[in-house]
Amino acid sequence: MRRPSIADVRFRSYDYTRLHSAPSPQEWQFRTRLQEELRIRKESNPRYSLRAFAAFLETDHSALSQILRGKRRPPAAQIRRWSKKLELDAEEAAAYIAAGHVPDAATRERENQLRHWTAEAMAIITKRTHWEIVRLSRTSPFQPDCRWLADQIGVTADEVNLAFQRLLRLRLLQSDAAGRWIDLTNPPVLNEKEFRRAALARVREKAAESRVKKRGLS
């Protein structure tokens, strides 16, 4: 009976359907494919070593080790070359190259946080509605009614609602059981310039707070 070749073992052992079901970003990485390849070869031949795998790929074993441990990312040309040696087709190699450009979860989370807090800051800078709500909340007769506020400020009710919600998120305003809206700027700011300064400081505090909480949870 013919002894199964490495290629036979690889195709039998490597579950390609995983890639089509719900691959995690970890599985998108070429290094995961290399780890799997090495595992299959070791399964077939327990004496098969990292050095042997590196020799097969015509590379230095320490460089390969770094890639397998995620310490180094293989460049696109290397993925193409090694994919040929592993008899992967060009489309699969292209998918691994594309996956190399997808940011990892931590980078994505940092980018989302940056986008979120930048948007909060820019809204404070560019939309006067925030200050107008705080200013009007101190006046009499104030009506905690978005339609009334929209008329007073000259914007839409949606714009008032977005600003109201942002002021709640930034703890610059709160509403109480009597339906009053209470200015939480402390000490109470006197003009728009002071309000923007206080609000931007609050954005920075909230951003720092969310970074600390994230670290605490991870």
Added chain:
Amino acid sequence: MAHPVVQFQIISKTPDETARFYSALFGWTIDAGNPMGYRRIDTGSKEGIQGGIWPAPPQAPNFVQLFVAVRDVKAAAAQAEGLGAKLLIPPTLLHEGDEMAVLHDPAGMAFAIWRRP
């Protein structure tokens, strides 16, 4: 106390278009005649839950949010934070006596807890 999902909320970058779309598609009645200008959705059925439409801030995608009933919003928010949720909008009393808070669950999905008056 059980904690049923009592309301759904569509967060939309184009709330008027969203309201028109769902009214045309399902015949839902959408009314913004309240102090918050909140687009309340009446599906016209006693089955299921009712909903609302709220404008999405620029940095947020369009998404659907669930409102879960609790007896004590502050306590539920604290419990959620203890379980890894992140408080976005602290417990807030609304004009008609409702109280709500908005949180991100540990997977980053926004949901609201709500107490009716």
